[in-house]
Amino acid sequence: MRNLIVLFKRYYNFFIFLFLQLVCWILVFRNNSYQQASYINSSRNISAAIYDQQSRFFGFWSLRSTNDSLMRENARLKQLIGHAIPANPLKDSMSNRIEEKDSMRTTIHYTYIPARVLNNTIDMKFNHITINKGSADGVKEKMAVISAKGIVGRVSHVNTHFAVISSVLADKSRVSAQVPDGTVGHVLWGGQNPEVVRLLGIPQSVKLKIGDTISTTGYSYFPEHVMIGRIKKKEKDSYQVQLSTNFRNLHYVYVIKDMTNIERILFEDSVTHSENP
Amino acid sequence: MSTPIRLLVQFIVIMLIQVFFLNGIMIKSAVTVLHVPVFIPILYPLFILLLPVNIPHPLLMLLGFITGLTMDMFSNTPGMHASACLLIAFIRPFVLNLFLQQQMKELGSTIPSLYKLGFNSFLMYCIIMIVTHHFYFYILQFWSFKSILIILYKTLLSGILSIILIILAQLLFAKQEIKRA
Structure with missing residues (x-):
């Protein structure tokens, strides 16, 4: 026992180091998986408030490009008014969407919650985006998030006034995707280049050209027909897809309020969990 | 200014620069041509x-831990910066021993700055500390042996940039010290 105390006295610096390091490792390995809850994230009030101030201040520097993108978005929206998106009436017939039925098609109007990006990383293995809308504005976990140009990610943590989004730029994050003729595959992020994802699962018999648009299906958490990107290059058994969202220059995003979709995902999760406990 | 207040001011200034300016800069490099990874x-x-x-x-290590944890709060990397920063805080006295002529105790509250250590010693001190920090940080971040080349590459590029920034910061701040002396 005395020897133990002597040992501890002699190397107590090292033991302090080990103890603190242990705390760090617990933090890293408990919180670093893609969707799990984290204690220290930038939706915490202090850091989020500071980021809010920062983006308010530095927002001026990118006003021009932001305006441009807003103008383009407006133009796109104006074009969209009156245009129906083909939809599956079986899947989309829940009550909290507003639907306009004409003879052939159903128009779905999702509710969009516009939000300002406060913090955004693209250099990590799992990238996160902090936005200035939270549960007070109706943001809930697992909601899909898109930008004016394409997909962005899904909400992972929600605070009262802030939320953190797990970006599509996360290692092994899969998004179901379809090519122009309707064949369904999925896209995966490679981990390095924030502009390119890989499209997999498309059979060789389907011929794709460079420049073909890839959009989402309704199978993953995104709504149907949201742009993912364009085919850039063919590889041996996959395609390189240029993302349409520019993650380097992301200032405004839309959180999509679509409760039936979340309900479906939760239901599917519960079913698969009960099958493989 | 007394030492604790000076340290607090230093801490706030450095963290503000890091969080406000540097965290917002993603080095736009020749990603597609040279496969340079993105880093801040x-x-x-x-x-x-x-x-x-x-x-x-012990205080040094605690400060390292807190500094890292602060950085973690702003970059959604729970524990990673804290762990790396704690590691360099732990090895700092051993590294400093290599470069200091006198015993630690005789030097008192001297700051191991560019002018105190001399350029070559300070550069070596920086390189050892920064490379350790970055290497360990990227290992924790990638956490797979498959990405060892990317880890090394990222450590090298990010390390060079950090060392340049640190030397520049030293050149700017140390001038004031000379004026006072």
Whole structure:
């Protein structure tokens, strides 16, 4: 026992180091998986408030490009008014969407919650985006998030006034995707280049050209027909897809309020969990 | 100014620069041509580098831990910066011993700055600390042996940038010290 105390006295610096390091490792390995809850994230009030101030201040520097993108978005929206998106009436017939039925098609109007990006990383293995809308504005976990140009990610943590989004730029994050003729595959992020994802699962018999648009299906958490990107290059058994969202220059995003979709995902999760406990 | 207040000011200034300016900069490099990975410039280990020589080792490690944790709060990386920063705080006295002519205790509260150590010694001190920090940080971040080349590449590029930033910061701040002396 005395020897133990002597040992501890002699190397107590090292033991302090080990103890603190242990705390760090617990933090890293408990919180670093893609969707799990984290204690220290930038939706915490202090850091989020500071980021809010920062983006308010530095927002001026990118006003021009932001305006441009807003103008383009407006133009796109104006074009969209009156245009129906083909939809599956079986899947989309829940009550909290507003639907306009004409003879052939159903128009779905999702509710969009516009939000300002406060913090955004693209250099990590799992990238996160902090936005200035939270549960007070109706943001809930697992909601899909898109930008004016394409997909962005899904909400992972929600605070009262802030939320953190797990970006599509996360290692092994899969998004179901379809090519122009309707064949369904999925896209995966490679981990390095924030502009390119890989499209997999498309059979060789389907011929794709460079420049073909890839959009989402309704199978993953995104709504149907949201742009993912364009085919850039063919590889041996996959395609390189240029993302349409520019993650380097992301200032405004839309959180999509679509409760039936979340309900479906939760239901599917519960079913698969009960099958493989 | 007394030492604790000076350190607090130093801490706030360095963290503000890191969080406000550097965290927002993603180095836009020749991603597609040279396969250069994206990274942010990291400056905050400068705070650990510039603590006084005679600071007690446990306190030094605690400060390292807190500095890293602060950085973690702003970059959604729970524990990673804290772990890396703690590691360099732990090895700092051993590294400093290599470059200091006199015994630690005789030096008192000297700051191991560019002018105190001399350019070559300070550069070596920086390189050892920064490379350790970055290497360990990227290992924790990638956490797979498959990406060892990317880890090394990222450590090299990010390390060079950090060292340049630290030396620049030293050149700017140390001038004031000369005026006072």
